[in-house]
Amino acid sequence: MDAMSNQRQSRQGYPSDAMVSTHHLTKRYGDRTVVDDLNLLVPRGSVYGFLGPNGSGKSTTMKMLLSLVQPTGGDIIIDRRPMNRRTRGEQLTHIGSLIESPPGYGHLTGEENMRIVQRLLSLSDRQIDAAVHAVRMESQMDKLVRNYSLGMKQRLGIAMALARSPQLLILDEPTNGLDPAGIEEIRELLARLRDQGVTVIVSSHLLGEIDRTCDTLGILSRGRLLFQGTRSQLFSKATPDLLVETDDPAKAKALLESRGYTGLALEDRALAVPGVGSHDTTADIIAWFVSQGLRIFMVRRREQSLEDIFMRLTGAGSL
Ligand SMILES: Nc1ncnc2c1ncn2[C@@H]1O[C@H](COP(=O)(O)OP(=O)(O)OP(=O)(O)O)[C@@H](O)[C@H]1O
Ligand SMILES: [Mg+2]
Structure with a gap:
């Protein structure tokens, strides 16, 4: 694409079927470039698998999408609007996220944790119930979070992210540390969310955990996007x-x-x-x-x- 049409596209906003796109997104720490000129395209209503080895820049990219880390350069467009310091307050009301370790107070029950989220975000009982139901945690809500298994903590974290009924859900390594049954539950959850029309970006450093559930894969290595497309497109490169x-x-x-x-x-x-x-x-x-x-x-x-x-x-x- 030449510079002119690139310009035209960015002025008009981005394809309406993209929930997230980034344009030359870059992050440097000192003289180290940890995210390098990334052009992500996340189709609306899809599950996007963000794969890459440890240290390849997945978390840094996701934090930039959430405006938790300030990009050194480039643009982020979410739902056809730019994401930046000025717009993030409004934008974030439509985005749920789970970044790194699961949130939640260990000395409170799952139920009490969800009520805190409800009050903070002024959510309805229906939204809280739907989020808890989505992660199949109804029977665990009266237990203290510190007594949860890692898989249960991850699921509660996802319920917290889902409670606001987000259009976009960003999950950083939700399968980390889970056993095969726990990973399978996350896969099923991703598929259900897609059926409900939620766009999901999910990262993993391990191949095979989530890639089959994903409509689109983005493969990152040393901060660079080496591939973006479907699994069959990836196979065709072989x-x-x-x-x-x-x-x-x-x-x-x-x-x-x-x-x-x-x-x-x-x-x-x-x-x-x-x-x-x-x-x-x-x-x-x-x-x-x-x-x-x-x-x-x-x-x-x-x-x-x-x-x-x-x-x-x-x-x-x-x-
Ligand atoms: N605040 C920071 N200051 C300096 N370097 C950082 C900072 N945050 C991340 N980095 C570096 O950026 C690189 C990418 O880190 P990032 O956490 O984004 O990778 P990742 O793909 O999420 O890895 P993992 O699979 O281990 O979670 C790493 O080399 C990391 O050391
Ligand atoms: Mg990470």
Whole structure:
């Protein structure tokens, strides 16, 4: 997009189907850029999965969306209006959030905590009941929060965020520390919220916890957005490995290295060559091997898993 049409778009507001968009959003601490020129686009009514390794800038970005951290540069548009110090008072009445550790007073019951939220925000009994129902916590409300499991604390935190009937819900690592059943409950909750028309941005540093529940994924690494789109778009970026079984895999490896190939791996009697998508390249490699006296027993492709794609995108072992 050229500078002119970019300008025109930002003056008119942003596509009405976007609940959140950021434009060159940047955060620096000293000379360290921790969020780098981010252009997020979160479709209205979707669940947006914000994935990235530890320290990639997820929490910092979410805090900027909530006006808890001041951006160094760029714009944030939420529901077609800019989010900044001047507008945040009004904007935040439509946004629920759970950032880092769950809120709530341990020496009070779940019920008492919810009543505090109700009074602070002047909410109706119906809103409180609906929020508690959404996280399936009705039977736990008379217990002290300090006796809750981590999963129950997370759910109470989400109920507090939901109580204001937000259009947008921002959840930072709500699955952190939960067991598989707790994670499944969060997934189901995300799906229910989407059915109710709430837009959700949810982060995780672990692949596999929430990505299947998300309509759109944004993948962050070292403050930069490496990918934004659907899971199937992400899969379509994958280039498969070529597995070549030969009588001398070490020689085959040396030959390809002499041509600048990297990431080659020996596996039993086969050589794995990453990222070979095209038929032409495959044919060239095999013809060259044969011309160099190698005997080829079998050639096949191995598709990449989502984990492989993440690893290649982020260079991180944790995803
Ligand atoms: N107030 C601050 N001052 C200086 N550096 C900060 C500050 N807050 C965050 N950072 C740095 O910014 C980077 C991004 O941090 P952030 O918490 O946003 O990452 P994250 O993706 O949420 O990581 P995690 O998965 O561990 O929660 C980190 O290197 C962190 O050390
Ligand atoms: Mg974080």
